[in-house]
Every structure is written in C-alpha cells, then in structure tokens.
Amino acid sequence: MHEMSIAQSVLDIILQESRNHKVTRVLSVALKVGELSAVETESLRFCFELLTKGTPAEGAQLDIERVQVTCRCQDCGSNFAVHELIFSCPSCQGVRVEMLSGRELSVESFEAE
Amino acid sequence: MTRKVPVVRDILEANERLAEDNRRTFRKAGLLVINLMSGPGAGKTSLLERTIEVLQHEIRIGVIEGDIQSSYDAERISQKGVQVVQLNTGGACHLDSNMIKSSLDALDLDNLDLLVVENVGNLVCPAEFNVGEDMKAMILSVAEGDDKPLKYPLMFQESRALLINKIDLLPYVNCDVGKIRERALQLNANLEIFEISCRTGEGLDGWADWLNQQVSVRKAGGDGAET
Numbered sequence: 001m002h003e004m005s006i007a008q009s010v011l012d013i014i015l016q017e018s019r020n021h022k023v024t025r026v027l028s029v030a031l032k033v034g035e036l037s038a039v040e041t042e043s044l045r046f047c048f049e050l051l052t053k054g055t056p057a058e059g060a061q062l063d064i065e066r067v068q069v070t071c072r073c074q075d076c077g078s079n080f081a082v083h084e085l086i087f088s089c090p091s092c093q094g095v096r097v098e099m100l101s102g103r104e105l106s107v108e109s110f111e112a113e
Numbered sequence: 114m115t116r117k118v119p120v121v122r123d124i125l126e127a128n129e130r131l132a133e134d135n136r137r138t139f140r141k142a143g144l145l146v147i148n149l150m151s152g153p154g155a156g157k158t159s160l161l162e163r164t165i166e167v168l169q170h171e172i173r174i175g176v177i178e179g180d181i182q183s184s185y186d187a188e189r190i191s192q193k194g195v196q197v198v199q200l201n202t203g204g205a206c207h208l209d210s211n212m213i214k215s216s217l218d219a220l221d222l223d224n225l226d227l228l229v230v231e232n233v234g235n236l237v238c239p240a241e242f243n244v245g246e247d248m249k250a251m252i253l254s255v256a257e258g259d260d261k262p263l264k265y266p267l268m269f270q271e272s273r274a275l276l277i278n279k280i281d282l283l284p285y286v287n288c289d290v291g292k293i294r295e296r297a298l299q300l301n302a303n304l305e306i307f308e309i310s311c312r313t314g315e316g317l318d319g320w321a322d323w324l325n326q327q328v329s330v331r332k333a334g335g336d337g338a339e340t
C-alpha cells in the first residue's frame with residue numbers, strides 16, 4: 001500500500017537528477033530492492049506509471065533487481081545467505097548476526113536522452 | 114543520444130533525513146521514543162491505556178495517535194490524563210517522519226520521559242518508515258494466527274519487542290504461542306517477547322517493568338550523549 005509513496009520518492013529523485021544532468025527524457029530506471037523490503041514490485045510499477053504521466057519520465061520502464069538477504073555471523077565470522085527467513089548461522093548455529101544485504105531500496109541509475 | 118546516468122540514492126532518503134531531525138529533537142529532550150506497530154485491532158490503544166495505568170506515577174508518558182481517520186483513539190488516551198496528539202493520515206497506510214515532525218509542536222517534550230507513536234494499524238508498511246524512534250515494538254494478537262511471522266517478516270525483523278496479546282483467548286483460537294515465538298526468534302533472535310492480555314491484565318507487569326527500564330537507560334545515557 002505504501003508503493004505510491006515509494007514511487008513518488010523514486011520520481012522525485014529521478015526528476016532532480018534529470019535537471020542536474022540536463023536530460024530531457026528518461027527511458028528506464030534501475031532500482032535495487034532487497035528481498036526483505038516490504039515492497040510489491042508490480043504495485044510499484046503500476047504507481048510509477050501513473051505518477052510519471054506528463055513528466056520527462058513518462059513511459060520509463062523500471063528495471064528492478066531483487067537483492068538476496070545475506071548475513072555475517074558475529075560469532076564465527078562466516079557470511080551466509082538467508083533461506084526461508086531463518087536468521088541463524090548455518091556453520092555454528094549462532095544467532096548474533098549482522099545483515100549485509102536484503103534491505104536495499106535504492107535508485108541505482110537511469111537511461112536518458 | 115541515450116546515456117546512462119549513475120545515481121545510487123536511497124529511495125527513502127528524504128524520510129530518513131527528517132527521521133534524523135526528529136531523533137535529534139528527542140535526544141535533546143532526553144526521552145525514549147517507541148514506534149508501536151500492529152495490524153488493525155491487535156490492541157495498540159488498549160496496550161497504551163493499560164501501560165499508562167501501570168506506569169503513570171513513575172514516568173511521564175505522551176502519545177502520538179496515528180489513524181487514517183477519526184480522533185477516537187486520542188479521546189480514549191486523553192481520558193488517562195496524559196499528553197496526546199491525534200494524527201490523521203487521510204488514507205495513507207503508515208506514519209512518516211514529516212507527519213511526526215509536524216505534530217511535535219503540540220507536545221511538551223521536555224516534560225515527557227516516554228513518547229509512544231501509535232502507528233496506523235497495518236503489518237506491512239509502517240515497518241519500512243523510520244520516524245526517529247529509539248526502537249520499534251509490535252503487537253500480534255493470538256486471534257491473528259501463528260503464521261504471521263512467516264507472512265510479515267520485516268516487522269518482526271525491525272522490532273525490539275513483540276507483545277503477544279489476547280492470550281486469554283487461547284482456548285478459543287487455533288494459535289500456538291510456541292510457534293509464534295519460534296518463528297519470530299528465527300527472524301530476530303534479539304526480540305524481547307511478552308505474552309499479555311490487555312483484558313485480564315496478565316503479563317502486563319513484566320512488559321511495564323522492561324519498558325520502565327528502557328526509559329531509565331535512555332535517561333542515564335541521554336544527558337550530553339549527543340549534541
């Protein structure tokens with residue numbers, strides 16, 4: 001439900017960067033979205049399409065890269081990918097873990113002319 | 114000619130900046146701020162009423178009530194004699210830092226030890242938006258079922274405390290509290306878990322003691338810790 005706020009923030013960033021880089025038309029936007037982020041990507045695409053009407057980003061595609069959840073174990077130091085949302089170390093079963101990726105929500109770049 | 118423009122910016126950066134502003138304001142006032150989240154009807158306002166009853170002679174409590182519409186919850190809280198502000202999001206499914214910032218003028222922060230932000234009832238969106246809080250706490254009522262940590266992982270991941278409410282209903286619902294605990298701790302081993310009933314009062318003392326202790330920690334570390 002908050003995809004509209006997120007789409008608006010993406011558009012704000014894109015329009016600001018477009019002015020800075022003097023581009024007139026945005027063709028596509030590359031986003032990183034972590035697997036743990038509470039974002040429904042199809043809903044985000046729909047909201048983005050609505051919001052961009054009449055802006056230089058009208059018709060721009062969203063290229064969304066989903067980022068796997070990974071952690072580092074603070075007990076044994078090993079890095080591991082989190083499967084089925086179990087945040088404990090597969091090597092030593094430690095539960096003191098630091099999340100390395102999976103919460104991303106960023107605009108990486110955009111294609112423009 | 115087509116060209117690629119590098120950006121690398123956090124989509125929620127505007128909210129995060131305002132959250133930092135709020136956090137500085139809260140630190141200066143030396144109070145603990147909790148962002149309280151749950152699905153609709155899990156018992157956020159009831160928990161606040163009961164918590165205020167237990168702690169009102171020990172600490173000064175303020176509440177920001179977030180709802181899509183109505184001031185019903187703020188009226189309930191104001192009957193307890195504490196500072197309260199009602200925020201209406203007008204359809205938005207979560208509170209953000211800007212809404213919190215705009216509500217702070219209505220509160221006397223220097224005369225508070227604890228500020229609870231009662232978020233909009235929703236198990237998804239509020240977890241994504243910081244408002245400048247020290248910690249998030251969430252409620253799951255047993256009537257919602259023990260599968261919720263599997264379906265709404267982010268909120269369990271982000272929270273410092275989990276209150277399992279309505280345990281007086283356990284004889285009547287298909288819910289295994291052991292499974293809630295196991296599934297929630299797999300997501301977040303640092304969760305403090307309290308089993309409570311706002312209706313009967315069971316388990317509330319343990320929660321109130323823990324909360325009071327967190328307020329003391331903030332007060333002890335808050336003076337001059339940040340400028």
